[in-house]
Amino acid sequence: MTFLELLGYFNYWVFAILLAVGLYAVISKTNLIKKLIGLSIFQSAVFLMYITMDKVEGGTAPIIQAGVENPVFSNPLPQVLILTAIVVGVSTLSLGLAMVVRIKECYGTIEENEILDAD
Amino acid sequence: MLRHDRRKRNFGRRLTTMDLLTHLPALQVVVPMLSAPLIVLLQPRGLAWAGATAAALVSFAIAIALTFAVLDGQTLEYAMGGWPAPYGIALSVDAFSALVLLVITGASTAALLAAKPSIDQQIEVERQPFFYSAWLLVLSGLVGIVVSADAFNIFVFMEISSLASYILIAGGPNRRALPAVFKYLMMGTIGATFYLIGVGLIYMMTGTLNLADIQARLGDVTEINPILVAAGFITIGLALKAAVFPMHVWVPNAYTHAPHMVTVFLAACATKVALYVLIRFDYMIFQTTFAEHQIQFTMFLMPLAILGILIASAVAMFEGHIKKLLASSSIAQIGYILLGVSFVSMAGLSASAMHIFNHALAKGGLFLAVACLAYRYRDLRLSQLGGASARMPWTCAAFVVCGLSLIGVPGTAGFISKWMLISAALETGPWGWGLVAIILVSSLMAVVYIWRIVEALYFQAPIEGDTPMSEAPVQLLLVTGLVALMNIYFGLFPQVPLELANSAAALLLEGSR
Amino acid sequence: MIDLALDILSWILLTSGGVFVLIGGIGGLRLPNFYTRIHAASLTDTMATLLIFIGIILQAGFTLASLKLFAIMLFLLLTGPTATYALANAALLSGLKPDTGTAKDKTKENAPE
């Protein structure tokens, strides 16, 4: 495994590590806002995996200028998918935060264990 | 710029003269989806409910039209935006999707028709337009998943339906709905993101997102590891969304604290759509490429199904709150559907398809009856519901009929699918008898927990100083009675769903031949 | 000949800009309390931005890109110091005494009311 090959897989390893960090935060933290932050890290990791797929050696962004002759473009499809996924992430996040605010008003706390005791 | 000729209009293999039929798959999603924003603008009192019910009725009619179109084993294709299949997004409706479409739109229409009195009791008037708009978004999301034939498109519509169902559940009057729906949001988003990772890995190895195209190209993929990991991620993600046994912890609280009508709708169809996607992925895509996948499939899913049936029924037996009891019984029923699927046989698949239909009828009817009870009784614990039958005879009668259908008494819809499940279990060889024993034991457990409720409703002495309650409002009662009668009708004349289930099973297995 | 001189000039500008960022970073790490650290950070904001952007504009030559670079530089030169000012002001409002610097290094301040 030459160094360059290892470098080729580095992006996927960072994806796996970020996935692990995000999931750890979601599972082990009791503060609801920290869980939501963990969730957004978890989703950003998936975005990184998709965008790593689209890079072509020496390619540029898929915008076709007239002048350039037989250009090498990166793959546009994962970018479209991730544009959609980012906005899905933000929507879920804002809905989650609205619920956290309401939970704070109803229960007075946003620590999961205290909420469970209250019921 | 050379003027190229207009591309061949290819949007539906059966180009009938009647243009509407070719657009039906798209209309099925577009009608509820576009009426959702319109309803937000209808501020005056009952208008939001009327608009939502009208949209649900139209989509139910479209689903029925689609069912007749695919009854003879046909598959309706629809290229979205006019772009050919692997490049644009394709919709495809076959027998299996038609069956699930009927379940979704039927459950939504029944719940909406009966919703007005119960929702007016639970949600303030000025928030109702948002509520009904979110309801239509759940409907269009679920229908969008079933109709779509593109892996990423299923993710987008899964997000729409789950975001909107978080809103519906969060509408519940008491404060316990909020932590319950927050847990559902966390687990649902993790499940959807697992599914996204699985689709990403498949896309990485095959280069396409169209389901049929993936199936074709998956055969010649050399490195198997990413595909196995993708299969793992997709199965876990969808199992999380479908509340399969170990990942069902969000279901009891979410269904219990949601508004009663929302529980009717979600319990009948929300988790089944995730099962539909799981079955479609496992049978259409993974099944064909891996010979030994079949053993993995049964070795992994069957124990989960059996554990789910036994443990969830046991939990239901000792549950005090009526809605939590029925919620954990739903998990057991999902275990039945998964059990049928894990037989990987023609009989097994048609049994589980049939059970998707029959369970929606039985559980929908039960939760409708609970909604009638809840209209009069604030507290739904069994100890408080003593002697309800004296004052609310029709509700309790409907409850008994749907309870019998849930247990699977001959003459009701539940019996048909239980019988098909048992005959499928026998076909699977020597240890089939063990499976039959498990099914019978869990049916006995079902008898116990249904009887506990019936005994509370009929024979328990009412609590003193209780103001005499009158019957539930007519609108609620009518729909509950109708669903109870349908339970009996489909028990005696199950031709239509049976034919759909059999052709669905044939399609799925032929897909994997 | 001229473009060699331009290249050398832009290299000098870019490296000095880089050095300034490095100084700002080290300042941010080593300085004792909040206000001195903002001072170090604002150093990178103004001086380093100026140097780096002029260096890049020299590289880009007389094209549309350099006009865009100039606009970005103006934007950064405007917002950088304002952000530092707002940060320091908010810290002062939330009771962090500048002179003694003994109060525990609370940099927290909720969103404006």
Next chain:
Amino acid sequence: MIYIFALFLLTLLVITAIAIVRAEDLFVAVILTSIFSLLMAINFFILDAADVALTEAAVGAGVTTVIFLCALALTGDQEKPQKQGQKVALVIVSILALVIIYSTFDNPQLGDPDAPVHQHVAPWYLEKTPEYMDFPNVVTAILSSFRGYDTLGEVFVVFAACIGVLFILGVSPPRKAMQVSVKKSGLRHHLIPQVVGRLLIPFIVLFGLYTQFHGEYGPGGGFQAGALIATGVILYALLEGEAEALRAVPRRVLLGMVVGGALLYGSVGVVCMLMGGAFLDYSVLAADPVWGQQLGILIIEAGVGMAVCGALLSIFHAFAARERVS
């Protein structure tokens, strides 16, 4: 050379993520999250994803941080440390990471041109966009026309989030908030930020509109434009006070924008259906199919921009209008 940058930035990314999880003070965690998404945006840009980098920066770093800070203002921002249950989570999570890392050795290398991803569907898009749409940005072509149905679903996800937040937080802000607005409740006596803000906000909104209509030729489009314009108006709200911003862009207009954007997108699809094409097939919109495609894409991008801007602003106002209940 690019991979050296990527190596450096990705390690920085992992360090920031770990710092976020370990941060006790939620305010620090939120600021680190915005740094995290800015680093992510730079990574995307290095991997040739210009549109996604713009969206991640505008939506991830900009609007998400503001919404997080609003939520923090309404709830406490100290996290209570807890000690049990961490080992089990750590074990599960590291097993998952090892499984994925093990499977990555079969993945195609980063940037390897003959990976299956670049063989099947992507070349068709790159080749057909000039023919059917005749504008440079292939990503916008796929986003709005080839896979326009996905983006329609996307607009309805944003619509769902907007009505969800309005439904959960209740549309009517508590009565007493209204009297508070008489006193300028923005950054009260910060003259300098207000002056600079007043200088910059028109240009931010102008840049948002530029991104909206420049979507076909360079990185840009509905999502980015909506987010940019929303950040401009949020900056105005932060500087001048939330009631002032509500007077500038009242709540009804915001709801109208969200509903209008979603309906505009859907009705373009229905019009295509009525004119004989498939749903969302813009080439039937005009005599010349290429001009029809461009017209359709222009309208739906405007719909997406309206919907995203209206949704993000009404979410911000729903949070900002709420009184803190301690």
